[in-house]
Amino acid sequence: QNRGRLLVSCPDQPGIVAAISQFLFSYNANIIESNQYSTNPEGGRFFIRIEFECPSLKDKAKDMKQQFVEIAAQFSMEWSFRPVFEVKRTAIFVSKELHCLLELLWEWQSGDLLTDIALVISNHEEARDVVEGLNIPFYYIPANKDIRAEVEAKQLQLLKEHDIDVIVLARYMQILTPNFVAANPNKIINIHHSFLPAFIGARPYERAYSRGVKLIGATSHYVTNDLDEGPIIEQDIARVDHRSNVEALKKIGRSIERSVLARAVKWHLEDRVIVHQNKTIVF
Amino acid sequence: QNRGRLLVSCPDQPGIVAAISQFLFSYNANIIESNQYSTNPEGGRFFIRIEFECPSLKDKAKDMKQQFVEIAAQFSMEWSFRPVFEVKRTAIFVSKELHCLLELLWEWQSGDLLTDIALVISNHEEARDVVEGLNIPFYYIPANKDIRAEVEAKQLQLLKEHDIDVIVLARYMQILTPNFVAANPNKIINIHHSFLPAFIGARPYERAYSRGVKLIGATSHYVTNDLDEGPIIEQDIARVDHRSNVEALKKIGRSIERSVLARAVKWHLEDRVIVHQNKTIVF
Amino acid sequence: QNRGRLLVSCPDQPGIVAAISQFLFSYNANIIESNQYSTNPEGGRFFIRIEFECPSLKDKAKDMKQQFVEIAAQFSMEWSFRPVFEVKRTAIFVSKELHCLLELLWEWQSGDLLTDIALVISNHEEARDVVEGLNIPFYYIPANKDIRAEVEAKQLQLLKEHDIDVIVLARYMQILTPNFVAANPNKIINIHHSFLPAFIGARPYERAYSRGVKLIGATSHYVTNDLDEGPIIEQDIARVDHRSNVEALKKIGRSIERSVLARAVKWHLEDRVIVHQNKTIVF
């Protein structure tokens, strides 16, 4: 309840940590976790994520935000200040294959994903029962490339109505338009079923099979307008061999996709991921 | 001393294993290890590798080869029959970075690579001391793309003189010509410092850094005329994060390159690798 | 439908594979997969698992079993012959924590576990809804060490009624009596939440935390009368560090437990696991 998070990036120089920690101390906040990174101590960019415990944070939060503006100006900081009690609201997009959705719902039920899953949107009906069984609103919006604009208008409307902070594409097999992406910068998390940058685009398991790789993988990344080129949040792989046909690769891959996406979403919800120059810093 | 290996590939049909195992039994050979694979039991291609122990193999080997011709004809087999006492002769090519060479020499000294390392060829002098210290002939042949034909002529001459079966490119940073490759089909093993097909070509660690991947890898493959497109024998990866700059990626990668190449060479020497349609079956 | 499996173990000697493969060929069976292992080619024990495709297996199966008796006698074989269409029947035992049960149900729904899940038995009510929702009979049998005999009598009765081949302890937190174990040799698969033989017995995550290990693991094994000492089928681990408290270890561990148990059960159902001298051969 009294937990807060401060994320800052700014040009590196001596004194940043001193200023921030002095600021937090002045509110009697105790730093619980702190991670920092500098692209280069000489003239590079500095990033820090601080998680702190602050008595009566609810009452102080507004004032803290206002007071921090001054420090931010002094060091030319980009920053965000988020009390943990302000839970993020998530929308999940899914198509026919449910394994990634199910993994997210499972982790959410176990208390491992601290978010409100506000709605699930799908271009198929397969997920309806399990989603509605958990009392989560389910919206069936058929989609194909000919009606993309119209579909996305409906989706954006729903996201707005539900006040969504995070959009997870849990194997949603439709390409989003630049318009949709631009409306949600660094807010859309996708799972791609290969270890990027290998096998960008469609049918990665088929192509992995043709190439005869000995490892298959999955990659979770933020969506940008370059297909499968957005900042990578997490990747993992599993070993395969000549006996694995395409169907076997898909089965093995499902398990990697599930865990990679779940980790990426979790880190995003915990404000651990910072995007910088199309790469991520994961604290 | 009495150990032999039989590798066979042919159209799949019932009766193949019966015929081969009956043949081996007629020489009183005991099957020690047997691995098989079929691309498709219905009309696919069948592969088998059998390692056996046969009393007095030295005396029988010639006769066995002659007698097997008949079975091979019956099932339209491609096959090879190799007594283990006929040790393969290996040439290692290396440039300035020695970690892969050192790993191979180390494993060879420990008795883990059963081969004669007949010579080391390099376009630099860095490796001379360690190679000659082990009483292995070292040949310094400066190379660059302008004198490629002439350099390869010298190399091919040396390979012929030393009666070489296997060529290992242990971070040899020169491209081989189609002529050289054609002269050594499925005999040249390369280590590429990325998880192929990601980062084909030059400077993979630099590109991995730019892309912000969370895994880096290495791939050992047979060399064909399509750069980094040959049949993959083995791959592995290591986790990295935003803190790893290019130099750090290279350090982490060296350790993967070492072990991936050593495994691939070992499997090749043990006749465990079969190439089929630009992919490998590793038994 | 025409798929069959033959498992054999016997003293190693030349001619075994020849005899078996000749036998299968005489029924026009095509060998699809074959794995073998010998503890020692000189006087050791030989193991083989053959999966084959045999036209009209249903009609031939009885005759094949009878005819194989002769070969078996000749080589002193222990053997089993199982048509794949004879699906095994599984009982799952569970307590309060459902993650392992859910993983098995999930894999079963995806078609990855070929078995009839005939019933679920629990000493708690937590699993009832999900189990009955899939139309699987659920039996609530409260248990504690004082009423063990009586509880097991009920359980054994149910197992008999449902004609059970495999019992999976999916985090069933009760110890079984020697009587129960003896009635089901190599048929009870347990998941233990540590990498055995480390942390045998109760509260492994607490003890892993106290010891400060950098890896936690899970082990699936057959149940014998020596607690956590039965033949190990599969193990896996995950990295942890000083920041992981006991609760965090449990969360990370759940994911390993799920996948380790699922793999072990799958291999058992596919007749890939042979027990020999309190160890397993996994083909």
Add this chain to the structure above:
Amino acid sequence: QNRGRLLVSCPDQPGIVAAISQFLFSYNANIIESNQYSTNPEGGRFFIRIEFECPSLKDKAKDMKQQFVEIAAQFSMEWSFRPVFEVKRTAIFVSKELHCLLELLWEWQSGDLLTDIALVISNHEEARDVVEGLNIPFYYIPANKDIRAEVEAKQLQLLKEHDIDVIVLARYMQILTPNFVAANPNKIINIHHSFLPAFIGARPYERAYSRGVKLIGATSHYVTNDLDEGPIIEQDIARVDHRSNVEALKKIGRSIERSVLARAVKWHLEDRVIVHQNKTIVF
């Protein structure tokens, strides 16, 4: 040259980071890397490691140490302040098996281990050539349990003469006495060839084979007087299966031992390891 490291542990309370970072800023030091951990924000113990760049550190170091005493007193800190240019001096102890020693020498030659390897002590002669070839003093001190006191007296004398900071037991197969251990608290790093706490004591690979584990491992830990019970720094594992006999396990294990020990030594040299209640915090 201007790089320094500050390690602190003290009772957790608000204001610690503010005080330390203010102190460093007052010397115009720029924090390059900072890691912290608290066993419990409410009344637990707080740990922090800060690496910083400070202009003219050589001139300021003495003064900084003196001035820090005051802050340390205020927060009841245990602390160490180490300029990176004060390179640690390492002694390596080895017996007959050289793989761990060779890995350390290799990493040291590559510049990955920043230390002076001041001497190698062995109870066998196997390592002499390679050690002396690198111009490192080699001392042959035969050892067995009957002459332990005398042997250790010689060793301690050598350690003193060479002003040693770190002792690495790179497969040194002798047990150290409490006297020796007490003289070098948290300074002796051992590699044990199992994933502790499994297979404490002698012949772990033989016992792993007997138990039929599917994973083998290695553990690097500080030496205490409880055999193989000291604080664990690093562990890793590799998969094995029924085909691996004891000899094969040892081969596979050697590769894990090498990398686990090298990582542990590297982290220790970089002052990343803090011991707390027989566990390590690795920053």
